[in-house]
Amino acid sequence: MEQPNALILEMQAGNEKAFSKIYSMYSEAIYGIIYSIVLDESAAEEVLQDVFVKIWNNSASYNINKGRFFTWILNIARNSAIDETRSKSFKNSRKNLSTSNFVDIISSSDSLNTKTNSIGIKKFVEALKPKCIKILDLLYFKGFTQAEASKTLDIPLGTLKTRNRNCINELRAMVLG
Amino acid sequence: MTAAELIESGKLEMYLCGALPAEEIAEVEEAIETYPEVKKETERIEESLIELAEKVAPTLSAMVWSYILNSINKVKTLGDSESKSTNWGAITGWAAAILCIGGIMWMLNQNNNLNKSVELTNIENSELKENLNEAETSLAANEEVLEILRSREYQTFTLPGNQAVAPDAFAKVYLNNNDGIAYIDVKGLPEAPRGKVYQVWSLVMEPLTPSSMGLVEAQNEVASGIYKFTDFPKAEAFGITLEPEGGSETPTLTQLYILGQVKTL
Numbered sequence: 528m529e530q531p532n533a534l535i536l537e538m539q540a541g542n543e544k545a546f547s548k549i550y551s552m553y554s555e556a557i558y559g560i561i562y563s564i565v566l567d568e569s570a571a572e573e574v575l576q577d578v579f580v581k582i583w584n585n586s587a588s589y590n591i592n593k594g595r596f597f598t599w600i601l602n603i604a605r606n607s608a609i610d611e612t613r614s615k616s617f618k619n620s621r622k623n624l625s626t627s628n629f630v631d632i633i634s635s636s637d638s639l640n641t642k643t644n645s646i647g648i649k650k651f652v653e654a655l656k657p658k659c660i661k662i663l664d665l666l667y668f669k670g671f672t673q674a675e676a677s678k679t680l681d682i683p684l685g686t687l688k689t690r691n692r693n694c695i696n697e698l699r700a701m702v703l704g
Numbered sequence: 705m706t707a708a709e710l711i712e713s714g715k716l717e718m719y720l721c722g723a724l725p726a727e728e729i730a731e732v733e734e735a736i737e738t739y740p741e742v743k744k745e746t747e748r749i750e751e752s753l754i755e756l757a758e759k760v761a762p763t764l765s766a767m768v769w770s771y772i773l774n775s776i777n778k779v780k781t782l783g784d785s786e787s788k789s790t791n792w793g794a795i796t797g798w799a800a801a802i803l804c805i806g807g808i809m810w811m812l813n814q815n816n817n818l819n820k821s822v823e824l825t826n827i828e829n830s831e832l833k834e835n836l837n838e839a840e841t842s843l844a845a846n847e848e849v850l851e852i853l854r855s856r857e858y859q860t861f862t863l864p865g866n867q868a869v870a871p872d873a874f875a876k877v878y879l880n881n882n883d884g885i886a887y888i889d890v891k892g893l894p895e896a897p898r899g900k901v902y903q904v905w906s907l908v909m910e911p912l913t914p915s916s917m918g919l920v921e922a923q924n925e926v927a928s929g930i931y932k933f934t935d936f937p938k939a940e941a942f943g944i945t946l947e948p949e950g951g952s953e954t955p956t957l958t959q960l961y962i963l964g965q966v967k968t969l
Contacts (some may be wrong), residue, residue: 528747528750528751529747530747543773544777546776547769547773550769550772551910553754554764554768554769555757555758555761555764556753556754556755556757556758556761557757558757558762558764559757559758559759559760559761560760562760562761562762563757563760568762570769571762572764572765572767574770575764576772576775579772579775580772580775583772583776584776592737593733594729594733595719595720595736595746595750595755597717597754598720598721598750599719599749601721601722602722605722607852607854625855629756629759629760632760633759633760633958647821652759662794663756666717666718666721666723667721667753668757668760670722670723671723672723672725672810673718673723673724673725674725676723680915687714688713688714688715688717688718689714691718691721691764691906692712692714692716692717694712694912695717695749695752698705698752698753698755698756699748699749699752702752702755702756702759
């Protein structure tokens with residue numbers, strides 16, 4: 528998918544319509560990332576709101592010639608979600624949170640998006656190799672740096688990179704057909 | 705690193721996950737800009753990652769977007785007021801309101817002043833009316849007196865001052881000797897000192913008999929400076945003396961101011 532640079536420029540110029548289009552393009556994915564971290568729908572919605580307000584307010588700090596827009600907002604989303612899990616009110620309300628990854632969420636979800644083949648995606652993610660699940664969970668959903676992930680998973684950096692690529696290739700084959 | 709090598713290295717995936725260290729990001733971004741195949745590959749990886757994240761998302765409430773819209777509009781408004789841009793509409797509105805209030809206050813004040821001056825004018829008017837009444841009354845009295853003095857029954861005499869006491873004094877007498885009525889004008893007499901009063905006497909010459917006619921005092925005054933006396937014996941002469949307050953039984957001759965004969969027809 529090509530990045531909607533024209534929309535991004537308009538949003539940076541203060542165009543709310545362009546911003547609303549960007550919201551409809553990215554909000555679901557960003558919501559998925561946030562949800563995988565906070566594991567609570569209303570808390571995730573609040574974080575999502577904050578993230579898009581930040582995107583609007585700080586849009587000038589993004590440069591379409593430098594870096595991917597999705598990567599930029601992905602970082603904002605993960606940081607905001609992690610901040611939320613560290614907040615006092617969040618800790619108080621959810622003490623016994625089980626550690627979940629994206630596969631657990633998809634597997635347990637009844638309200639999966641109807642526009643995709645939910646049974647197919649469930650099958651797929653459950654078929655992902657456990658090490659792929661772990662790698663994608665840390666690098667993509669949890670926002671670990673490659674060095675942190677290498678250390679946590681106790682595998683060399685080169686191996687991690689190759690495995691991450693192979694895992695995403697599997698994903699591509701599945702979701703993009 | 706060639707484009708193919710970069711694609712195979714797994715750096716693009718790391719970059720898109722935001723897991724690449726800062727020093728390697730520039731290299732990847734440059735390659736994306738330079739090589740269309742790297743850009744294409746980057747877009748494909750990104751798309752699959754976005755798809756995956758979307759699968760994880762629960763159903764998203766439409767309220768989220770309206771909340772965001774609300775927030776950014778609030779922020780925008782705050783930003784506007786912090787900036788130095790001038791809101792002429794508001795300023796004009798406030799200025800108009802202040803002018804309007806000022807105008808109303810001014811008008812109220814004016815109204816108050818007018819009310820006060822109307823009140824003053826009313827008071828002045830009633831004072832003037834009283835004065836007019838007095839003037840009319842006094843005019844009527846004067847006319848009445850004048851009417852009497854002009855009539856056939858009255859004769860006029862000018863009584864000279866006593867050379868020894870008051871050479872410049874005089875008094876005028878309008879006399880109706882038949883009815884025993886006299887009007888005496890004392891304009892030619894000096895003002896009586898404090899504690900003293902002029903007393904008018906009618907005189908019969910042989911033998912010389914003075915009879916008191918009365919005092920020159922307010923209760924006898926019929927017009928300004930003109931005093932009316934009645935019920936006195938037929939007079940051949942009149943005298944006016946200065947007496948202690950209340951008058952005397954007999955005239956004090958050392959204080960005889962006026963003395964003059966009258967010849968009646």
